[in-house]
Structure formats: structure tokens, C-alpha cells
Amino acid sequence: MAERGTTIRLADVAERAGVSLATASRSLTGTAGVSLKLAEHVREVATSMGYVANMHARSLAGGGESSIGLIVTEIGDPYFAEIASGVIGVAAEHQRMVQIGQAPDPATVLAQIRLLRAYRVGAIVLAGSGHVDPAVDAAADAELAAFEASGGRVAVVGRHHVAADAVLLDNVAAGRSIARHLLDLGHRRIALIAGPATLNTVADRLAGLREVLGDTVVSVTHHDFSRSGGAAGAAELLDIHPEVTAIVALSDVMAIGVLAALREQGIGVPSMVSVAGFDDIPVAADVSPALTTARLPMAEIGAAALRLTTLGPAVRPRRKSSGHELIVRESTGSAR
Amino acid sequence: MAERGTTIRLADVAERAGVSLATASRSLTGTAGVSLKLAEHVREVATSMGYVANMHARSLAGGGESSIGLIVTEIGDPYFAEIASGVIGVAAEHQRMVQIGQAPDPATVLAQIRLLRAYRVGAIVLAGSGHVDPAVDAAADAELAAFEASGGRVAVVGRHHVAADAVLLDNVAAGRSIARHLLDLGHRRIALIAGPATLNTVADRLAGLREVLGDTVVSVTHHDFSRSGGAAGAAELLDIHPEVTAIVALSDVMAIGVLAALREQGIGVPSMVSVAGFDDIPVAADVSPALTTARLPMAEIGAAALRLTTLGPAVRPRRKSSGHELIVRESTGSAR
DNA sequence: CTGAAAGCGCTTACAG
DNA sequence: CTGAAAGCGCTTACAG
Numbered sequence: 001m002a003e004r005g006t007t008i009r010l011a012d013v014a015e016r017a018g019v020s021l022a023t024a025s026r027s028l029t030g031t032a033g034v035s036l037k038l039a040e041h042v043r044e045v046a047t048s049m050g051y052v053a054n055m056h057a058r059s060l061a062g063g064g065e066s067s068i069g070l071i072v073t074e075i076g077d078p079y080f081a082e083i084a085s086g087v088i089g090v091a092a093e094h095q096r097m098v099q100i101g102q103a104p105d106p107a108t109v110l111a112q113i114r115l116l117r118a119y120r121v122g123a124i125v126l127a128g129s130g131h132v133d134p135a136v137d138a139a140a141d142a143e144l145a146a147f148e149a150s151g152g153r154v155a156v157v158g159r160h161h162v163a164a165d166a167v168l169l170d171n172v173a174a175g176r177s178i179a180r181h182l183l184d185l186g187h188r189r190i191a192l193i194a195g196p197a198t199l200n201t202v203a204d205r206l207a208g209l210r211e212v213l214g215d216t217v218v219s220v221t222h223h224d225f226s227r228s229g230g231a232a233g234a235a236e237l238l239d240i241h242p243e244v245t246a247i248v249a250l251s252d253v254m255a256i257g258v259l260a261a262l263r264e265q266g267i268g269v270p271s272m273v274s275v276a277g278f279d280d281i282p283v284a285a286d287v288s289p290a291l292t293t294a295r296l297p298m299a300e301i302g303a304a305a306l307r308l309t310t311l312g313p314a315v316r317p318r319r320k321s322s323g324h325e326l327i328v329r330e331s332t333g334s335a336r
Numbered sequence: 337m338a339e340r341g342t343t344i345r346l347a348d349v350a351e352r353a354g355v356s357l358a359t360a361s362r363s364l365t366g367t368a369g370v371s372l373k374l375a376e377h378v379r380e381v382a383t384s385m386g387y388v389a390n391m392h393a394r395s396l397a398g399g400g401e402s403s404i405g406l407i408v409t410e411i412g413d414p415y416f417a418e419i420a421s422g423v424i425g426v427a428a429e430h431q432r433m434v435q436i437g438q439a440p441d442p443a444t445v446l447a448q449i450r451l452l453r454a455y456r457v458g459a460i461v462l463a464g465s466g467h468v469d470p471a472v473d474a475a476a477d478a479e480l481a482a483f484e485a486s487g488g489r490v491a492v493v494g495r496h497h498v499a500a501d502a503v504l505l506d507n508v509a510a511g512r513s514i515a516r517h518l519l520d521l522g523h524r525r526i527a528l529i530a531g532p533a534t535l536n537t538v539a540d541r542l543a544g545l546r547e548v549l550g551d552t553v554v555s556v557t558h559h560d561f562s563r564s565g566g567a568a569g570a571a572e573l574l575d576i577h578p579e580v581t582a583i584v585a586l587s588d589v590m591a592i593g594v595l596a597a598l599r600e601q602g603i604g605v606p607s608m609v610s611v612a613g614f615d616d617i618p619v620a621a622d623v624s625p626a627l628t629t630a631r632l633p634m635a636e637i638g639a640a641a642l643r644l645t646t647l648g649p650a651v652r653p654r655r656k657s658s659g660h661e662l663i664v665r666e667s668t669g670s671a672r
Numbered sequence: 673c674t675g676a677a678a679g680c681g682c683t684t685a686c687a688g
Numbered sequence: 689c690t691g692a693a694a695g696c697g698c699t700t701a702c703a704g
Contacts, residue, residue: 007486009681020691025683035689050482052453056392057681060696064682067435067455076421076618076635078414085412088438097451099403099435102424115433118391119403146386150343227618256622282412282563286592288624299412345697356675361699371673393697396680400698675704681696688691 008051017045028053029063059120066122067097068306071112073128074102077253078281079298083127083157086302094310096122103128106136113143123153123309127302129201130159136198137161153309157301158201165308165317167301170324171201171278174294175208177326178248178276181292186335187246187274188216193233193258194250195225205250205278218244223254230257238265245273245335252277252284252293259287259331270333280327290329296322344387353381364389365399395456402458403433404642407448409440409464413589414617415634419463419493422638430646432458439464442472449479459489459645463638465537466495472534473497489645493637494537501644501653503637506660507537507614510630511544513662514584514612517628522671523582523610524552529569529594530586531561541586541614554580559590566593574601581609581671588613588620588629595623595667606669616663626665632658 014024019042026034027042028051034042058064070087072080084100091098099119101112109128116124124147130137141162144154154164158171182190190213195202202222210217219241223229230249234257237244249255255277262269269275269289277284280295301322308318350360355378362370363378364387370378394400406423408416420436427434435455437448445464452460460483466473477498480490484500492498494505518526526549531538538558546553555577559565566585570593573580585591591613598605605611605625613620616631637658644654 007681010683011681021682022684022691022693023689026690029683031683033689038689052450054396054456054681055454056395056456057696058683059392060390060396060698061681061683062696063684074421075411075424076417078417078619081412081414081417081420084417084436085410085438088411088436092438097435097437097455099433100420100424101433102421102428114388117388119433120390120392227622256619260622283414283592283619283623286563286596286624287619287622288626290624343697347697357698358675358677358700359673362674365699367699369673374673390697393680394699396682397697397699398680399700673704675702677702678700680698680700683696684694686691686693688689 008049010051010053013042013046013049013051016049017042065096066120067099068309069116069119069121069124070098070100071103071109071116071124071126071128072100073104075100078283079251079253079279080127082281082298083302086299087125087306090303090306106131106140109140110143113140113147117143117147117152121152123155123306125155125157125302125305125309126159127157127305129199130161131198132200132203133198134161148313153313155305155308157305160200163317165314167305167308167320167322169201169204169296169301170322171204172208174278174296174324175205176212177324178278178294179209179212181326181328181332182246182248182274182276183212183216185274185332188335189218189244190216190246190248191219191237191241191244192217192248192250193230193237193254194220194222195229195254197222202250209248225251225254227253227257227260230254231261232257234258234261238267246276246332247273248276250278252279252281252291255291255293256287259291263288269331272336274332274335276332285329289331292329292332293327295325295327344385346387346389349378349382349385349387352385353378401432402456403435404645405452405455405457405460406434406436407439407445407452407460407462407464408436410438411436414619415587415589415615416463418617418634419638422635423461423642426639426642442467442476445476446479449476449483453479453483453488457488459491459642461491461493461638461641461645462495463493463641465535466497467534468536468539469534470497484649489649491641491644493641496536499653501650503641503644503656503658505537505540505632505637505658507540508544510614510632510660511541512548513660514614514630515545515548517662517664517668518582518584518610518612519548519552521610521668524671525554525580526552526582526584527555527573527577527580528553528584528586529566529573529590530556530558531565531590533558538586545584561587561590563589563593563596566590567597568593570594570597574603582612582668583609584612586614588615588617588627591627591629592623595627599624605667608672610668610671612668621665625667628665628668629663631661631663
């Protein structure tokens, strides 16, 4: 075992094995050009000494695999946890480590991209909605472009205006699917409880919804993209528009908040009010009542995003659609 | 913007700013000993050139902050997502990046620790249960010890036998709390649906439960620590022990599976059977019916674990208890 | 306050 | 198949 604060270097291994630094390096990295038994011997010595290569030195010297960077809004949110799971799974297939950063706002996104660049990651996956106003994301986009210009690869999830490979979320179509479903059930007084109006994800889902719903929409409000945001939206809504027969929350997490608020007020779902969400987070099937939602397969999306970065750079950015699927469960029913 | 594949080095900045490498370095790292205006000038030049320091070089040269490593079993699991959220939050406070690895089995845990060591992280937080048989974790423990010996800091969550700082999960006491609650409700025919018997977490929860439940336990089975594991356990149980009036699943995720299986068979909860879980994952309050559980504050636990690593090494490992809280909701009621 | 030089731990041409 | 040497991009004593 190493002495406290002391670390074994390749030079130590080489000396003990009685070979040169170069041979030791080749033996351990599996580079061709060392006799099998010598390489084997060096490996044994290294193991017995508890040698662990220094990736910083290895990176600097031009060897070593780069790791991959992932930026999410909040890892505790099931939506992002799923994406992360997809990304980390694919990274592991390629023996890559992932460095993860949380970035709740545009300034932090920029800072995280910088940090990831400083660590010389090979690729960055940026999840988290872009903004309706492209100016808000301009600094981050420029940083991403600079990263690509310096040889890095990037893939974004749910961002439109970036000149990078992207998995585009099928938000507009998902909105339409939810809307049609509600109309089919006879609903004509519908409220939309949305996340921040500044986000593309919100704007897109809203657009799809409104396109089909037309003037059956009696209310659109904006709240935090969270359980409590959904609950607050529902409470407020019930005061002002008690005539509403259906509520669509712009995410499952918000929808769960809506469900909680409705339960608290003793309003039956779907007997009195139908509720629908977006995403199909893992727990959507298990809430009470089970949530009707538009499924976006986030884990697959995360995996797909990282896979895009393993392709070489393209002349024109690749775009891949997430697709979506309407999942009808018990939270929606015929209008009363 | 840099040319494709070309990266700006500190030497480029120094040259452009008309100073030496040393002065450029000091200006950018904020080291004392450079006139304010010169430092300011260098910083402007660096920014205008889009310079991003190479952390690998910085680390090698002895400067730079080390990042922190986190190992979880599965980031998509809300239990671990919460822990990760706590860890990443604290890491951000300290301007540290976190490198995250998923490790579903002991061999992978070992591999991940090695990788983290190779990246010369300053600290490792290992979440994920230890094993009843210490031999299973021996290799990982040794690697952790070697890491500490070489100056690294480590904190584990829910592992007993490691000679490192640890946040100990209050599993035994949590088991007792759930057990007492069930007994108080008059249940005398109780089934336990557990995760893998090899895990400490399972053994401890089971121990607390059995200590209080005594011979009211009619069945103990082991399944995957997952929703489907819980569902399978419940289905199997109902066949063999229809007389059971209460089921405790060893995690909320499993309990959600139990709830699903019961619903499928039309068995009322808690009218026919009461169900309880462990952890209080964020969604526990929103499932149907709302889940009675023993809360372990995972986000705080993750945060506490990382904070332990910021303290200097201790002569004897620090142990911190997670504490727990019985949360009674609607899935438990009087025995029929 | 500023600079020239050594060194961090590797990998990889370049020779042999 | 093996080794001596240069170099990756920084930071930090050491001088001045």
C-alpha cells in the first residue's frame, strides 16, 4: 500500500520491472510492440504495486480516452434522472466516465460548459430546454460552437437554435395528441397549466395544444416546472375557472401537483376533472389516478444524444426526433 | 474563434499579452504578485482569445481543484437520484465538478473506484449498499483504503465495514418504526417483501422489522430492488398466503410494485391489505394510495456524505446517522 | 512585481 | 522488440 500522500508512478513500475518507461507504458496501454511475456510481467508488477495511471498525465501526453460531459437542470427531477441514466449507460459501453453538472439557469449553463471544456471532455450532452428568446442562450451556444471548433463534439436535447447535433423533442406533436384525446372525450372547457413561458419546451407543447384545442382553452397560466408549481396552478385555477372539465399540465411532475391539489379539494379525477401530463416519467403509471400522458422516452433520448456524439462531425448538424406516444390511463375520462 | 482542432494555450495568451508564461499564469489563477493592471490586462486578453485553461495540465502541475467522484447503483432510481442531487449541490458550492459512475455489482464498483482514482479525484462518495458477506466488498474496500492512503478522501453511504467516514442509514430503527406502526394497527399476519438478501440494507431493515414483529411474520421473500420485483413478490405472496393483512416492502420502489399488483387483483389498500415501504422517495406521497413509509432523507444524506470529505482525515472514521421518520399516509390502516 | 527554468506523469515518434 | 528523449500545458519555487 502506498504511503500517505505518496503515489506510485509509472516510473516506479518500470524500475521495479526492470524496463524502460516506454516499455512500461506500452505494456500497460496494450500498445503493440512489446513481447507478450515482458508485457505480462510489467502488468503483474503494476498490479502488485497497486499502480493507478494518472489520467491527467495521460491526457496531456495525448493518450487516454476523454470523458464525456453532461449538463442537466436538476438531477433530482425524474425527467433528467432518466436522461442521465441513458447517457451514463452508453458512456459505460464506451468505457467513458461522465462528468455531470447541474445548471438551473443560463449563466450556470455557460459556466458548466466552460468547466467541461477546461476538463477537455470529448463530448458534451446538454439537456434542459432552450429559451424562446435565442439571445438568452446565445452565450452558451457560442461556447458550444467554440468547443466544437476546437474538436469537441456536442449533442443537445430539446434545443432548437443550436448549430449542433440534436435530439429534438416531439413536443408540438405530443401537444396535439393530448389535445385530440381531450376533444374526443368531449371536453370543451380546458385549462393549461404551463411551466415558464420563456422555455422552448413550454412554447412548443403549448403550440401543439392550442393548434388543436382552439377556443376550448379557457385559461393558460405559467408556474414553476415542479410539483408545487402544478399544485399552485391548480389551486388558483379552481378559484377562477370552476367550469373547467380538463386540465393539462405541461409536465408529469406538474400534473402530479395538479392531482394533489384536486385531491385536497375533494374534486374527483376524472369524474369531475380530467388531468393529463407530458413525459411519462416512471412513476406516472403509479400515481392516483394513473396519469394519462404523452410519453417522451427520456432514457432513450439521452442514449441517442450521446450516440450522436460518437459519430464524426457532420457538415450540417444531425437532427433526430424523439417521437412520442399518447399513453391513456385513468386520469382522463369523458367530460361531465 | 479557434481553428478546428486547434486550442489556445496559456503560452498564446502570454505572448499576445506581452508577458511571460509565469505572469500569465499568476494573472489567471489570481495568485498574488502581479500588478493589478497587468493582471487585468492579461485576463482581458485571455477572454478575448477564448482561452480555456487545460485542467489536466493544471492538475499535473499541482494547481487546480480536484473534482469529486460519485458512485451509485443506478441513477434512474429515485433513491440514488436524490443522493446524487445532494452530492452535486454541495459540490457546486465548492466549485467542484462531479464525475459519476453507475455500478450495479461489486466488480463494477471496484472498476469505478479505480477509474476515479485514475482521474485523481479529491474525494469519492460511494452510495449503494454494502454486502452482508464482507468478502464481497473486500476488493472495493481495499481500493478505497489505498485511495485514502494516497491522500484521497472517501465517504460511504450505508456501508458498515469500511474504515472510512460514513453516513449510516438508520435502517434498523426504521424497520422497528414500521413494525410498531403495523402492530399498533392490529396486524398479526404480516409479509415482508425484501430486496436481495445479500445486501446490508436489506438485512438491517429486516432485522429491525423482525425484532418487533416476532412471529407475526408469516413470510419473507427476496426479489429485485425494483418495481417489478415488488410486483412479482406480491403476486407470489397472494397465492401462498392470502391470509396476510399487511405487506412491508423493503423500499418504496418495491412498495409501488406491490401496490400495482394489489390493484390489478382488485385487492383494496388499506381496506384488505396494508402496505408500507422505506425511503420516502419524492413520489411516495402521490402514489395510489399515498404510501406509508420510513423516511430516510437521501438528498441530505448525499450532501452530508460529501461534507464529511471536506473535513480533514480523522484518526478514526467519522460516523453520522441518517436518522429516519415514520411517515403515515393512506396505504396503512387497521387490520381487517 | 516579473521572468527563466524545472518539473508534474505520462505517450509517442525516432533510433536502434 | 526495446530505449532515450522530446513534448503535452500548466504551476511554482528560485532569482532578480
